Amino acid sequence: MAQTKKVVKKKKSTKSTKSKNKATWKQRLFAFIWSIFWKSTLAFIALMVIAGIYFDKKIERRLDGSAWTLPAQVYARPLLIDRDQSLTQKALITELKLLNYRPVKTVRSAGQFSVAANKVTLYRRAFDFPEGIELKEKVTVSFSANNVPSIRNSAGKTLVNFKLDPLLLSRLHSDQIEDRVFVPFEKIPDLFIDTLLLMEDRNYYHHQGVSPFAIARAFIVNFKAGHTVQGGSTLTQQLAKNLFLTQERSLWRKFQEAYMAVLMDHKYSKDKLLEAYLNEVYLAQNGKTGVYGIGLASDYYFARPINELRVEQIALLVAIIKGPSYYNPRRNPKRALARRDLVLRMMVENALINTNDYKYAVADSLRLSGKSALNQRANPAFISFLHREMKEQIPASIRKKSGLHIFTSIDPIAQKDAEFAVGHGLDKVDKNKQKGLQGAMVISDRKRAELRAIVSGRDVKFSGFNRALDADRPIGSLVKPAVYLTALEAGYALDTKINDKEIVLKNSTGQRWKPKNYDRKFRGQVTLEQALYKSLNVPTVNLGMQVGLTNVINSLYKLGVQEKIKAYPSLVLGSVSLSPFEVAQMYQPITMQGKYKSLQMIRTIASADGLLLYRRSHKVQQRFSKDAVKKLTDTLHKVATEGTARSLRWRNPGQEFSGKTGTTNNLKDSWFVGFNSQEVVTTWVGRDDNRSAKLTGSSGALVLFSTYMKQKK
Known part of the structure; x- marks a missing residue:
């Protein structure tokens, strides 16, 4: 009996031990799971905090300062x-x-x-x-x-x-800077904002950056359709994606997008975020450059600012936001029109517009601006000059600022007329287009020494070789006014006689040079005035030798020529080579009563917020006597009435000009500089291969000048 009881007692003890071991195992498992859970939770919280700090700093850097580097x-x-x-x-x-x-x-x-x-x-x-x-x-x-x-x-x-x-002529931007026109929130039309929210995010002003309702609705619609037909992202999420993320489709990207949206919504006002979205959203592709923001898109599609858009234009722009490629009105006009009309219908159904507005709007066609509207204003010739002037005149500290407003002296009417004059003028002098002629024209303001227009060839949109700035060509008789100005400054009178007889000159190597007049005739003696307006070569050489070649060179430097000039007698007949722009600079003091001022284009530069950063100086230097210059310009007026440019009397009846023709050896280069009371027009015609253009100054460049001036009547 005692043994039996002992056995029973032992069994009870074994069972108790097993129960305890089982309980201990469960507790350990629970403890292990709990440990993993709270550690994971802490790790997740830590990750969220770190991610939040990182995202917050990233958002702050972008939205607290200037959100974009503007062109x-x-x-x-x-x-x-x-x-x-x-x-x-x-x-x-x-x-x-x-x-x-x-x-x-x-x-x-x-x-x-x-x-x-x-x-x-x-x-x-x-x-x-x-x-x-x-x-x-x-x-x-x-x-x-x-x-x-x-x-x-x-x-x-x-x-x-x-x-x-x-x-607006152009926007200067590099490959690293997106083209954009910033529009502050207060300048965005209320109708545009109301329509956008109606179509894209009706609860924008009520959710906290993420809309669970929109996500659930999109899930149901997509589940029923069997594929993605609707998104649940809010405008704030779209802004987060556009500013900070890629287009990659992944849960991690969606998590970042949602988290950033919540942070942005907590940190910034709804209006601030909406302003950022509307200035960031992608709306078109203009060649290699994307069109970002509604300001630039309004210009790109309709060629007018956002606050001037009609109802149907607002509806189309909102329609394009849904899918810029899918609803591209130039590539898919029917699709874009259908989407626009849907937006209009939603606008009238939600009382954003009245019935009459809807009827007029829905009946209108798309009526887009020219396909390359943003590219048609800028002329590469003056943009090239602008870049050079910015580099030479404007400090780097200003050039590097974002969103500069550069105000220039370019006259869009003069530019348009000059482009027409070069193209049609060359057609007149090269009717069969067998000469392969090219031309250049530089127009400056006579009183201010400002560039009004510049054309560098037949193809005004060609951005290659800039003939107006870089084509150094012999200037022929255009140099003669510098010779006569030197003489008038030295005390010569217009009626002073100079010899027009055959002469022979020797250079330092013993070579003989016998200059001749264009008509191969000699007149014995002529006055300074006659020699200049008839552009006689021999009297000019005699006069140049009398006043001294060094003095003539000094006059050229005072006129603004910067090229190094050697004192050869042929200098006075135009052996010196200059570009059309350099010639324009040379004639500027002649037209400004002897005052020198560098020919420039930039008037003022302001920062993006309107602060004046640069203003061109109005200082001038009196380099020649007014009396001498007046006598010279009076004689240059005779060039256009009795001299080598007298064809202007029948080409441009009723218009008064002064000027000087220029022709180089073998008729390679045709030049004319003409001016009236307001403008100085420098024109060159020739061939890029330097072969003969078979044109004098009066039969070539003067025709382009005449064509330009006819448009001023």
Whole structure:
């Protein structure tokens, strides 16, 4: 019995031990799982905190400062209309069309104009000039013949002058800088914002960066369809993706996108984020450059600022945001039109527009601007000169700033007319196009020494060799005014006699040189005046030797020539080689009463926020006596009435010019520099291979000058 009891007791003890061991194993498993859980949780929390700090710093760097490195914007001169100014109604209308002002019957808003009889009524756009903001204003400009007798605003007040907003010529950006026009939130039309939120994110102002409802809805729709047909991303998530992430489709990317969206929504206002989104969103591809932001997209598709878009244009731009490639209105017009009409229907159904607005809008076609609207304004010739001037005149500390506003002296009307003159003028002198002629034209302001226009060849959009700046060619008789100016400065008179007889000169190697007049005749003696306006070679050589070649060279340097010049007698007949731009610089003091000022293009530069950073100096140097220069310019006027450029009397009747023709040996180069009371026009015609153009100055370059000036009537 005792043994039996002992056995039972032992069994109970064994069972108890097993229970304890089992309990211990479960506890250990639980403890292990719990340990993994809380450690993983802590690790996850730590990861989230670290990721949050990293993302927050990344967001802060991008959105607290300047979110983008903006391209520099280059503007033409603004048209200043003065009362009693010489200006035609046609010229003003041309300017307004270049600025993409819309012709209407009744002017009601900025960017519109109307024409009635001898009046033009326009509503100027507001513009932030370096001198201050010019507000939008409605005025009526009256014309009498080619003058402006009065300018009145909408209140009937007479204005002394009125300034239009300038034409945007180009945006300078490198491959590392995206092309973009920044539009602040307050300048984005309310209708655009309301329409965008209606179509893309209706709860934008109510969610915290991520919308669980939108995600759930998208999941259900996509599940039913069997593929992705709808996204659940908010505009804030899209902004996070556009600013910081790639287009890769992965859970990690979606996690980053959502996390960043929540952080951004917590840190910044809804308006700030919406502003960032609308300036970042991709909307088109313009060649190698993407079109980012609604400001640039408005210009690209409609050639006008965002605040001037009509209802149907706003609807189309919002439609494109959904899929810039899929709804590209140039490649897929039917698809884009259908999407636009859907947006319009949603707009009227949600009371964003009334029924009448909807009827007019939906009946309109797409009406896009030219396919390469953003590329048609910039002329490579003046952009090339701008880059050079920026490098030479503007400190690097200014050049490197983002979003510069560069205001230039380029006159868009003069540029347009010059491009026409070179193309059509060359066609006139090379009718069969067998000579292979090229041409260049540089137009400067006579009083300010500013570049108005520059053309470097037949193909004005060709960005290769710039003939206006880099084609060094012998200038022929264009050098003669420097010889005669030297003499007039030394006390010679216009009626002073000089010999026109055969002469023989020897150079340092003993070679003989016998200069001849173009007509191979000698006249015995002629006055300085006759010798110049008839462009006689022999008297000019005699005069150059009398006043001294060194003095002539010094006069050329004072006129602005920077090339090293050797004192050979042939110098006075134009053996020196210069580019058309250098010739324009040389003639500038002659047209400015002997005052020298370097020929430039940049007037002012302002920062992105309107701070003036650079202004061109107005200082000039009086390098020649006014009396001597007046005698010279009076004689150059005779060149156009009695001398080598007298064909201008029948080519351009009623117009008054002064100028000088230039022809080089074997008729290789044809030159003409002509000027009126406002402009100096330097023109060259020749061949790139340096073979004979078979043209004199009057039969070649003068024809291009004449073509340009005919457009001024």
